[in-house]
Structures are given as structure tokens and as C-alpha cells.
Amino acid sequence: MSPRLAQLRRALYRPWPLALLAFLFGALLFGLGGLWLANYQAQQAESERLQSQGQRFLQRIEQIFGQLQEALDKLDQQPLRGCDLAMVEALRQITFSHRFVYEAAFIGGNQRCSSSPKRSSFGPERPADIEGERQSYWLNTSAQPNDDLAALVVQRGYFRLSTARGHLADVVELPPGGSLLLVTRAGSKPLPILGPPQPWPPPEGWPPEQSLLVSASQLIYRMPTQSPDFDLLLFADRSALQQRLREGLMSWLPVAVLLALLLGVLTFHQVRYRQSLPGSLPAALRRRALRVRYQPIYDLASRRCVGAEALVRWRRADGKLLGPDHFIPMAESSGQIREITDYVLEQVLSQLGHFLGQNPDLYISINLAACDVAVPRIDELATRLLLQYRVNATQIAFEVTESGLADTQAAQGVLASLRARGHRVLIDDFGTGYSSLAYLQELPADVLKIDKSFVDALGHDAASSGVAPHIIRMAHELQLKVVAEGIEHEAQALFLAEQGAQCGQGWLFAKPLTARQFRHLVERQKA
Numbered sequence: 001m002s003p004r005l006a007q008l009r010r011a012l013y014r015p016w017p018l019a020l021l022a023f024l025f026g027a028l029l030f031g032l033g034g035l036w037l038a039n040y041q042a043q044q045a046e047s048e049r050l051q052s053q054g055q056r057f058l059q060r061i062e063q064i065f066g067q068l069q070e071a072l073d074k075l076d077q078q079p080l081r082g083c084d085l086a087m088v089e090a091l092r093q094i095t096f097s098h099r100f101v102y103e104a105a106f107i108g109g110n111q112r113c114s115s116s117p118k119r120s121s122f123g124p125e126r127p128a129d130i131e132g133e134r135q136s137y138w139l140n141t142s143a144q145p146n147d148d149l150a151a152l153v154v155q156r157g158y159f160r161l162s163t164a165r166g167h168l169a170d171v172v173e174l175p176p177g178g179s180l181l182l183v184t185r186a187g188s189k190p191l192p193i194l195g196p197p198q199p200w201p202p203p204e205g206w207p208p209e210q211s212l213l214v215s216a217s218q219l220i221y222r223m224p225t226q227s228p229d230f231d232l233l234l235f236a237d238r239s240a241l242q243q244r245l246r247e248g249l250m251s252w253l254p255v256a257v258l259l260a261l262l263l264g265v266l267t268f269h270q271v272r273y274r275q276s277l278p279g280s281l282p283a284a285l286r287r288r289a290l291r292v293r294y295q296p297i298y299d300l301a302s303r304r305c306v307g308a309e310a311l312v313r314w315r316r317a318d319g320k321l322l323g324p325d326h327f328i329p330m331a332e333s334s335g336q337i338r339e340i341t342d343y344v345l346e347q348v349l350s351q352l353g354h355f356l357g358q359n360p361d362l363y364i365s366i367n368l369a370a371c372d373v374a375v376p377r378i379d380e381l382a383t384r385l386l387l388q389y390r391v392n393a394t395q396i397a398f399e400v401t402e403s404g405l406a407d408t409q410a411a412q413g414v415l416a417s418l419r420a421r422g423h424r425v426l427i428d429d430f431g432t433g434y435s436s437l438a439y440l441q442e443l444p445a446d447v448l449k450i451d452k453s454f455v456d457a458l459g460h461d462a463a464s465s466g467v468a469p470h471i472i473r474m475a476h477e478l479q480l481k482v483v484a485e486g487i488e489h490e491a492q493a494l495f496l497a498e499q500g501a502q503c504g505q506g507w508l509f510a511k512p513l514t515a516r517q518f519r520h521l522v523e524r525q526k527a
């Protein structure tokens with residue numbers, strides 16, 4: 001990654017800038033989502049509204065047609081076939097008994113009589129608009145609006161019936177700028193039934209895939225009819241849709257803002273967590289940002305380096321090395337310590353495996369946590385790595401603290417298995433816990449490590465200064481070796497050696513070193 005990019009990443013990868021970015025992104029995303037949803041809902045609602053209007057219209061048409069058929073059947077069945085008073089009376093009876101029949105007429109040869117001769121609704125004679133097999137139809141369409149004419153006229157044989165315009169219009173409350181049209185499936189010119197004529201075919205997207213076609217200026221709803229011959233179309237302008245869209249957006253807007261805020265807050269917490277120690281540890285392990293240092297362990301009598309303790313550090317993004325006390329307790333409680341142990345073991349062998357092969361007297365001790373010894377796991381990994389790097393098991397030792405042995409039964413099994421494979425087991429920070437002699441006797445251990453606090457106390461603290469010699473005596477009784485930690489002064493080293501401690505580590509000899517520094521130290525010693 002270029003330095004500029006890395007700088008930008010560092011500047012941005014902070015809780016506030018990222019939370020703001022997430023908020024803006026969320027606002028855009030949820031805003032667009034809301035727009036889509038509001039549009040979808042508005043179209044659905046408009047579609048339903050137009051459908052219910054269309055449905056009412058279809059029902060009315062069926063009622064009208066039903067009554068016209070019934071009236072024509074009745075007229076056909078009665079015997080009269082001439083224009084006389086009886087016929088006029090029969091025609092009137094038909095209009096009285098059928099709500100949707102506005103006028104009934106008999107037309108035979110040059111005879112013609114009607115139920116309402118003074119105000120006829122049929123209009124001047126003209127060819128039928130639709131010629132059916134048995135019946136002919138005339139429509140008073142909105143293209144030739146004449147309120148004195150019937151909306152629909154049907155003729156079968158000698159009889160002609162009409163229905164009033166209001167019977168069709170009263171069920172359909174046309175939307176603003178709306179029209180109702182009838183179009184044959186063959187796609188011929190549509191007949192406008194109600195409302196103004198519309199340009200045909202519609203400028204965009206005809207025929208529509210769904211029942212509602214939304215064009216730039218209009219909504220066109222295609223009503224499914226039972227007739228195979230024609231469709232009914234309802235035209236409406238977009239104002240109602242736009243109104244619904246506006247309302248939908250207004251109700252979505254607070255939700256979108258809330259969701260975007262939530263996203264911002266979540267991002268803030270997530271980034272803060274990731275930048276916290278527990279949150280950034282997985283990434284640190286992946287990026288191999290943990291470093292292993294080696295503190296040499298010396299034989300106190302010969303003052304020769306016999307090995308080292310592997311101590312982990314964390315190189316943070318700012319380049320500083322973080323000591324294990326800052327993250328090991330946290331990793332122990334989160335369970336991430338297992339990955340750290342495995343990582344340290346792998347690092348030790350990859351950095352020093354070859355060197356250990358050349359120096360079979362050297363050993364490296366690795367710290368184990370309580371959960372590492374609670375279940376058998378580490379021995380298998382160690383065996384695999386030792387094979388891979390051709391290192392003796394005696395050259396890798398494991399340190400466990402007294403507190404790590406809380407579950408003694410399980411720990412004993414794991415430690416015994418490690419020892420059986422040839423590893424040495426060290427009890428770290430000895431004396432800080434509450435181990436009894438009897439308990440120690442049962443432990444499969446090789447070495448006791450005297451805690452630094454008891455080494456510090458030598459010659460200073462009258463109360464604790466006797467602890468280190470006491471631990472050494474106890475170790476001798478149990479045939480365990482002793483390593484003293486934290487030796488900073490020559491006098492401490494001399495005293496501990498005098499008391500019988502075999503090995504020691506501390507700043508008197510060396511601070512924790514890198515792998516390369518440790519190799520140099522051993523090579524200098526050999527030379």
C-alpha cells in the first residue's frame with residue numbers, strides 16, 4: 001500500500017469519520033430504497049383503485065347486458081308484431097320492469113313505435129358500431145357526446161332497446177383527466193366510453209406487461225374482462241400517483257433517517273471495538289503483528305546460556321510494542337489465547353527451528369495458559385511442528401503458572417502427555433499461588449521457576465527474603481530443578497547459585513531479544 005493511501009486509510013479508519021460515511025451511505029441507500037418502495041406502494045394503490053373502479057364498471061355492464069337480454073327475450077316471446085296501442089303498452093311495461101332499459105321500440109317494415117315517442121334516445125339512423133351474430137350495437141361514445149342520446153343501443157329482430165348514459169356513468173367516478181375506453185384485442189382504434197378521447201396507441205410501452213402501465217404522463221390500467229374480444233382501459237393522469245408517492249416518501253423519510261443513524265451508530269461501535277485490543281487481536285494474528293522475543297536463560301554456575309523463554313509482544317499500528325500484560329489476560333478471558341499459544345509455538349520453530357537443530361543443548365520454553373492445559377491439544381500441534389522442523393521434543397519446554405492448574409485433573413493429563421513426548425514442564429511464578437507440597441508431588445513437572453518478586457526481596461524484604469531459599473529446598477526434595485526469574489544484580493545470582501538454584505534469567509544477563517540477537521548471543525558464547 002502506498003504511503004499516501006496508508007495515510008488516508010489511517011485518517012479515515014476512525015470511529016467518527018467512518019460512522020459519518022456509513023450514515024451518508026445509509027441515508028442514500030435507505031432513501032433510494034424508500035423511494036423505490038414508496039413508488040411501488042403508490043403504483044399498487046393506484047392499480048387497486050383503478051381496478052376497483054373498473055370492476056364496478058364491469059359489474060354494471062354485466063347487469064345492463066343481462067337486463068337488455070332479458071327484456072329482448074320477453075319482447076320476442078310476446079305475440080304482438082305491429083305498432084298499435086297494445087304494442088306501445090307492452091314496450092312501456094318493459095321499461096317499467098327493467099331499471100336499465102331506458103327506451104324500448106318496435107321497428108318492423110315502415111312501422112316504428114317507441115315507449116317514449118316524444119323524447120327518443122336512439123338518434124338518427126346509422127350503421128351499427130358492432131354487428132354481432134344475433135344483435136347489433138350502437139354506442140354513444142364520448143367522441144360524439146350527446147346527452148340526449150342513449151349510451152348503448154341494442155337491436156335484436158324487431159325490437160330495439162336503449163340504456164341511459166347515466167347508468168354507465170354513475171358507477172365510474174373518473175379520475176382527473178381520466179377516460180374509460182373499450183379496445184378490441186385485435187388492437188383496433190379504441191372506443192372512448194367516458195371521458196375525453198386518448199391518443200392511440202399510447203406513446204410508450206404498449207401493450208403493457210402488467211395490468212398497470214405508468215408512462216411519463218399517464219397511468220393506463222388494463223382491466224381483465226371475460227370477453228375474449230375486448231379489453232377495457234382506464235386512463236388517469238399521474239397527479240394522484242404523484243400525490244401518493246409524495247405521501248409515501250414523507251412517511252419513509254424518518255424511517256430512512258433512523259435506519260441510517262442506526263447504521264452510523266453500529267459502525268461507530270464496530271470500528272471502536274475493532275480498534276480496541278480484543279477487537280483488533282484477530283486481525284493482528286492474521287497480519288502476524290505479534291512478535292516473539294527470547295529472554296536467555298543462564299546456567300548460574302557456568303554462566304552459559306542454556307536456552308530462552310519465548311515472550312510475546314504486539315506491534316501496534318503506531319509501531320509501539322505492547323507488553324503481554326496488556327493483552328494476555330484479555331485474550332485468556334476471551335479464549336483467543338489458544339491462537340496466541342499456537343502462533344508463538346509456530347514462530348519459535350520457524351525462527352529458531354534450524355538453529356535448535358544445530359544446538360541440541362539449547363531449549364526454548366513457551367508459556368501456556370490455563371485453557372491450553374485444560375484439554376489435550378497442544379501436544380499434537382507441537383509434535384507436528386517438531387517433525388516439520390526436525391527439532392527434539394527436549395528442546396521445547398512448556399511453562400504453566402500455578403493458577404493455570406486450577407483444573408488439576410485435566411492439567412495433569414495434558415502435562416503428563418507433554419512429558420511423555422519428551423518436553424520439559426516448568427511451573428512458572430512459583431510461590432505466588434497456594435500450592436502445597438502434597439499437590440506439588442502429584443504434578444508432572446521438571447522445573448520450578450521462582451517468581452521475580454521473591455528474587456527482588458533477597459537482601460531487602462526480611463519477611464519474603466527467605467521464600468526463594470525455601471522454594472529451592474523444596475524443589476530439591478522433590479527432585480525438581482530451579483530457574484530463578486528477574487535476576488537484576490550479581491549478588492542475587494551468586495546467592496541463588498549458592499542456595500542450589502541451577503538456572504536464572506534476568507536483566508543481569510540479558511533482556512528479551514529478537515531471534516537474530518539471541519542467535520548471535522549463543523554464537524558469540526560458542527566462539
Ligand SMILES: Nc1nc2c(ncn2[C@@H]2O[C@@H]3COP(=O)(O)O[C@H]4[C@@H](O)[C@H](n5cnc6c(=O)[nH]c(N)nc65)O[C@@H]4COP(=O)(O)O[C@H]3[C@H]2O)c(=O)[nH]1
Pocket residue numbers: 295310311312323324325328337340341344367368369399428429452485486487488505506507508512
Ligand atoms: N523488571 C524485570 N523484568 C524481567 C526481568 N527478567 C525478566 N523479566 C520479565 O519478567 C517476565 C517473565 O515472564 P513470565 O513470568 O513468564 O510472565 C509473562 C508471562 O506470564 C506472560 N506471557 C508472555 N508471553 C506469553 C505467551 O506467549 N503466552 C502466555 N500465555 N503468556 C505469556 O506475560 C508475562 C509478562 O511477560 P513480560 O512482560 O515479557 O515479562 C517477562 C520478562 O520480560 C528482570 O530482570 N527485571
